[in-house]
Amino acid sequence: MIEVMNEAKSTRVRAPARQPLRRVGPPPPGEQPALLIEHATKRFVVGRKRKSVVAVNDVSMSIRRGEIYGILGANGSGKSTLIRLVSTLLTLEGGRVEVFGHDVERDEMAVKQLINRVSVDAAFFKKLSPHENLAYAARLYGLDAKSARAEAIQILARLGIGEKRLNRPLEQMSRGMQQKVAIARALLTSPTVLLLDEPTTGLDPRSKLDVQTFIEEVRDTHDATILLTTHDLAEAERLCDRIALINDGRMVAEGTPGELMTMVERDYGKEPTLESVFMTFTGKSLDDDVDEDKDDD
Amino acid sequence: MTIATRELRASFAFVERNFNLTKRYWGWEVAWLVYSIAAALAVAFIGVAQDDPGLLQVLVIGTIFWNYLSIVFGFIGETVTWERWEGTLEYTFMAPIRRYTQLVGSTFFAVAYALIQMVIILVVMILFFDLEFTGGNFVTAGVFILLGSLSFVGVGMMAAILPLLYVERGDQMVFVIQSIILLFSGVYYTTDVLPEWMQFVSQFSPGTYVLNGIRGGLIHGTPVTELLHNVWPLVVMGIVLIPLGVYMFGIAERYAKRTGKLKRVG
Numbered sequence: 001m002i003e004v005m006n007e008a009k010s011t012r013v014r015a016p017a018r019q020p021l022r023r024v025g026p027p028p029p030g031e032q033p034a035l036l037i038e039h040a041t042k043r044f045v046v047g048r049k050r051k052s053v054v055a056v057n058d059v060s061m062s063i064r065r066g067e068i069y070g071i072l073g074a075n076g077s078g079k080s081t082l083i084r085l086v087s088t089l090l091t092l093e094g095g096r097v098e099v100f101g102h103d104v105e106r107d108e109m110a111v112k113q114l115i116n117r118v119s120v121d122a123a124f125f126k127k128l129s130p131h132e133n134l135a136y137a138a139r140l141y142g143l144d145a146k147s148a149r150a151e152a153i154q155i156l157a158r159l160g161i162g163e164k165r166l167n168r169p170l171e172q173m174s175r176g177m178q179q180k181v182a183i184a185r186a187l188l189t190s191p192t193v194l195l196l197d198e199p200t201t202g203l204d205p206r207s208k209l210d211v212q213t214f215i216e217e218v219r220d221t222h223d224a225t226i227l228l229t230t231h232d233l234a235e236a237e238r239l240c241d242r243i244a245l246i247n248d249g250r251m252v253a254e255g256t257p258g259e260l261m262t263m264v265e266r267d268y269g270k271e272p273t274l275e276s277v278f279m280t281f282t283g284k285s286l287d288d289d290v291d292e293d294k295d296d297d
Numbered sequence: 298m299t300i301a302t303r304e305l306r307a308s309f310a311f312v313e314r315n316f317n318l319t320k321r322y323w324g325w326e327v328a329w330l331v332y333s334i335a336a337a338l339a340v341a342f343i344g345v346a347q348d349d350p351g352l353l354q355v356l357v358i359g360t361i362f363w364n365y366l367s368i369v370f371g372f373i374g375e376t377v378t379w380e381r382w383e384g385t386l387e388y389t390f391m392a393p394i395r396r397y398t399q400l401v402g403s404t405f406f407a408v409a410y411a412l413i414q415m416v417i418i419l420v421v422m423i424l425f426f427d428l429e430f431t432g433g434n435f436v437t438a439g440v441f442i443l444l445g446s447l448s449f450v451g452v453g454m455m456a457a458i459l460p461l462l463y464v465e466r467g468d469q470m471v472f473v474i475q476s477i478i479l480l481f482s483g484v485y486y487t488t489d490v491l492p493e494w495m496q497f498v499s500q501f502s503p504g505t506y507v508l509n510g511i512r513g514g515l516i517h518g519t520p521v522t523e524l525l526h527n528v529w530p531l532v533v534m535g536i537v538l539i540p541l542g543v544y545m546f547g548i549a550e551r552y553a554k555r556t557g558k559l560k561r562v563g
Contacts (some may be wrong), residue, residue, distance in 0.1 A: 044557050
């Protein structure tokens with residue numbers, strides 16, 4: 001594992017006027033991590049033969065407040081399972097997960113108040129309008145529906161969605177727009193840890209760019225720590241302060257994009273790109289699909 | 298904000314959401330209402346064909362109140378199924394709310410929705426048939442609707458566990474339970490016409506006591522105080538099944554989180 005901070009990233013961290021909340025690298029001793037995952041392990045029993053499959057295998061990471069931490073891995077590698085463990089949607093077989101010191105299993109309600117998640121499939125009541133979906137979310141999180149609506153209008157306007165569209169069913173919107181509404185919904189609850197599970201997968205280039213820009217804006221303006229899973233190496237390089245590579249449920253590398261690229265060039269004599277980092281540590285390309293039944297990713 | 302206020306506001310989220318869904322699926326709502334009215338009329342015409350006003354009353358009460366109870370049961374029993382269909386189950390389960398808050402919200406909406414539909418069908422029945430409940434005790438009917446709602450909420454909560462445990466078959470199981478309650482509760486007949494073993498089973502259905510009580514009140518004008526043998530089983534079922542349903546739902550949720558069954562969509 002690479003633990004040293006990348007110089008280029010460090011320079012960006014030292015620009016407080018623009019990025020007051022960004023800190024890179026594992027928390028120093030004494031600082032409480034925003035998200036702590038220690039030896040997390042999750043197994044599933046799958047198929048008629050009830051085969052036990054380890055979806056997340058002894059994964060550990062410590063993420064600082066304000067950091068964007070990326071998780072890269074092929075389909076079925078365990079990325080989404082890891083996100084679900086943090087989201088309290090799955091229970092751990094071993095290890096522990098803490099959000100600002102709150103254990104996800106022992107202190108589930110406190111964790112739920114601190115997190116929100118945007119999944120790849122923009123989970124909405126598609127017949128309902130963005131306004132109706134956001135009102136539902138606001139009430140679930142104990143917010144005032146009227147203020148939440150006003151805030152949602154502002155957030156969506158920044159994402160290029162006008163107020164007029166807020167009353168039409170979501171099913172009439174493109175996937176890109178639905179995903180923007182999903183991000184607005186997540187931000188509405190002011191999560192201190194935002195879990196983005198492949199938020200740009202399947203989006204057209206324009207929508208992808210909009211969402212990425214918005215994630216950067218969130219990083220710069222909100223006190224949010226972001227855990228991002230992605231298939232898009234350019235996206236990871238653009239957005240993430242640090243990246244972990246996951247293969248078959250195990251974390252195989254961790255570092256800033258610069259550190260990882262330097263490492264494959266220095267130690268393996270390969271081209272310093274995230275593509276070669278990915279190939280080197282996982283032995284497969286991002287297009288390789290793993291049997292979906294293999295784990296719950 | 299106190300925890301109670303917060304949870305109450307959160308439970309309203311489910312009422313408002315279900316209302317909005319009903320509004321958006323208005324075409325289906327009209328279709329189901331037409332079907333319910335047609336089904337109630339078709340059953341009631343059996344009484345007309347027999348030229349038996351007493352039978353007509355038994356059938357009308359059975360069909361109207363079964364419609365009410367089955368809606369309450371169905372809405373609560375399908376709480377998880379709805380979310381699976383829509384793909385929002387994980388989102389709702391990730392929200393910082395107690396599970397009973399979700400069930401309370403679903404129950405409020407189910408009762409309000411079922412009451413509105415019951416009134417509409419009742420009005421249509423009155424327009425079609427020369428129904429007379431003169432001398433009927435409407436307080437008795439009201440008490441049994443209330444007690445019946447509580448006991449059916451309890452049974453519905455227990456049934457709602459099934460779609461959590463069995464992703465593929467859970468909803469079908471809920472449907473089978475509803476069918477069994479229909480058969481054993483004497484909806485279109487009194488339970489004493491059933492074979493002995495079925496009469497024994499019918500004692501465990503809340504529907505039996507609700508329909509006996511309402512028929513006793515509306516047809517014979519019997520006061521609640523004379524129908525206590527139908528009251529106490531409903532009170533016991535409500536007291537036992539509602540907390541038990543919430544508790545069991547919690548256990549089922551933990552099982553679903555352990556096995557990854559929240560992720561699966563229907």
